[in-house]
Amino acid sequence: DQQVKQNSPSLSVQEGRISILNCDYTNSMFDYFLWYKKYPAEGPTFLISISSIKDKNEDGRFTVFLNKSAKHLSLHIVPSQPGDSAVYFCAASAGYGGATNKLIFGTGTLLAVQP
Amino acid sequence: DAGVIQSPRHEVTEMGQEVTLRCKPISGHDYLFWYRQTMMRGLELLIYFNNNVPIDDSGMPEDRFSAKMPNASFSTLKIQPSEPRDSAVYFCASGLGGTLSYEQYFGPGTRLTVT
Numbered sequence: 574d575q576q577v578k579q580n581s582p583s584l585s586v587q588e589g590r591i592s593i594l595n596c597d598y599t600n601s602m603f604d605y606f607l608w609y610k611k612y613p614a615e616g617p618t619f620l621i622s623i624s625s626i627k628d629k630n631e632d633g634r635f636t637v638f639l640n641k642s643a644k645h646l647s648l649h650i651v652p653s654q655p656g657d658s659a660v661y662f663c664a665a666s667a668g669y670g671g672a673t674n675k676l677i678f679g680t681g682t683l684l685a686v687q688p
Numbered sequence: 689d690a691g692v693i694q695s696p697r698h699e700v701t702e703m704g705q706e707v708t709l710r711c712k713p714i715s716g717h718d719y720l721f722w723y724r725q726t727m728m729r730g731l732e733l734l735i736y737f738n739n740n741v742p743i744d745d746s747g748m749p750e751d752r753f754s755a756k757m758p759n760a761s762f763s764t765l766k767i768q769p770s771e772p773r774d775s776a777v778y779f780c781a782s783g784l785g786g787t788l789s790y791e792q793y794f795g796p797g798t799r800l801t802v803t
Contacts, residue, residue, distance in 0.1 A: 575729075579730075605790050607790060607791070609794075614796065614797075615796055615797075616692070616779050616781070616794030616795050616796050616797055617731070617779070617794045618794065619791050619792070619793075622790060622791070662730065662731060664731075666790055675733065675736065675744060676733065676790070676792065677733070678723075678730050678731035678732075678733075679730055680727075680728070680729065680730030681730050681731075
């Protein structure tokens, strides 16, 4: 079963507008969430994260929102730029009794920012 | 630092052959992860090591898959015998323990094609 779900395989946005990528999870034990970005022929790179004790974390053009009651998080990119075109993965960790490094990833969303 | 190094970048082999994927983690990182990326399942964690010791191999799909980490600077993922359904991109990632334990650094991946 998929504990971390990204239900939109792709998203197309105009340059300068807001991109909103969504992620849902099922495991209430998850206590830390991350977003990774992946360009073709490269490995994923860390983008931004949020702890379950917060509901928002901002880093420049990127903001992650967490709604624990809905088990939902989203990544907002404002303004979107063509260089943001990539696959975005949502990931979660439950801090499994000290083995905090285990991440569960979603299937990814392909973002295309049109010039 | 050169980052996580993986070899080969591409591997094409025939069904039934043995395949060995290699990984050199970032120096000083004490966690090493092997992932497989497919369209259907996204990024799946196969196995991870802490200080060269396998911690969780619950993601290894079958006995045909095995992984070793003989020292802190080298790991292998072996598939024997390989099957067409093993075709995917395999990523190696490394990370630090402690408060930065959630962030993982990925290699460029090995694209495996089994015909």
